[in-house]
Amino acid sequence: MGVPTERPADISGGVSGAPSGPDPRALGYARAAGASGLLFAVLFGLAFVLVRQAPGLDGSDATYTAFYSAGAGGAVVSLGLYVVPFAGIACLWHMTATRTLLQVLRPGSWAEIPHWLHLASGVLFVAMLFIGTAAVGAVALQTAYSSAPLPSPDVARALTAVGYTVVFVYGVRAAGMYMIATTGLVRSAGLLNRAAAVLSYLAATFLLVSTTFHPAILLVFPAWVLLLSIMLLVRPPTGASR
Numbered sequence: 001m002g003v004p005t006e007r008p009a010d011i012s013g014g015v016s017g018a019p020s021g022p023d024p025r026a027l028g029y030a031r032a033a034g035a036s037g038l039l040f041a042v043l044f045g046l047a048f049v050l051v052r053q054a055p056g057l058d059g060s061d062a063t064y065t066a067f068y069s070a071g072a073g074g075a076v077v078s079l080g081l082y083v084v085p086f087a088g089i090a091c092l093w094h095m096t097a098t099r100t101l102l103q104v105l106r107p108g109s110w111a112e113i114p115h116w117l118h119l120a121s122g123v124l125f126v127a128m129l130f131i132g133t134a135a136v137g138a139v140a141l142q143t144a145y146s147s148a149p150l151p152s153p154d155v156a157r158a159l160t161a162v163g164y165t166v167v168f169v170y171g172v173r174a175a176g177m178y179m180i181a182t183t184g185l186v187r188s189a190g191l192l193n194r195a196a197a198v199l200s201y202l203a204a205t206f207l208l209v210s211t212t213f214h215p216a217i218l219l220v221f222p223a224w225v226l227l228l229s230i231m232l233l234v235r236p237p238t239g240a241s242r
Helices: 024-051 061-070 072-105 107-111 113-136 138-145 153-188 194-209 215-234
Strands: none
Touching (some): 024 072, 024 113, 024 215, 061 072, 061 138, 061 153, 072 107, 072 113, 072 138, 072 153, 113 138, 113 153, 138 153
């Protein structure tokens, strides 16, 4: 009589030939990416509303002087400056959780160029966001925490111009590159349907070629992150790693 042998187990830990179940790691990372993405969108929107109170490039000297002399306006903008770092941290969490999720679903993705463009553009966007908002809110921060004389409207306008350049010229392009890289990666992992992918590519292209300095353009990226996060939470990956 022959000795009975055990059936070989498959890579998911079950018996060979048994259907693979949900990967708990993928589900966990999808929830982390979705939750941090929602938090980023909310915090970014709040910071946007607060920092947007500062006069824009087209503001007159009287507008700049009245805004920063009042004190209350500067305090509001300063509050927005303190919200921005938390929005950036949430963005980094979202990026890292998404990258880890993709690595679980597609272990070989680390060898692809979009995998590293995703990392570089995400970090660059957060850095540009920090630098740009710091420049725009520099005078507001001074009025809120210093008794030094106010700088001239020309100085305040110049700092605003620097902040706008960093965010609208450089940061927005980094966000567009991040969207393109992410869309390709999540599409390859089966996390994004065709319609959502096309919409993502169109929005990313708009950010890459846009020349407007209208603040509303900054809402395109958090709106896209919000859409992706909702999809990860509503339709998380349920298949085994591949």
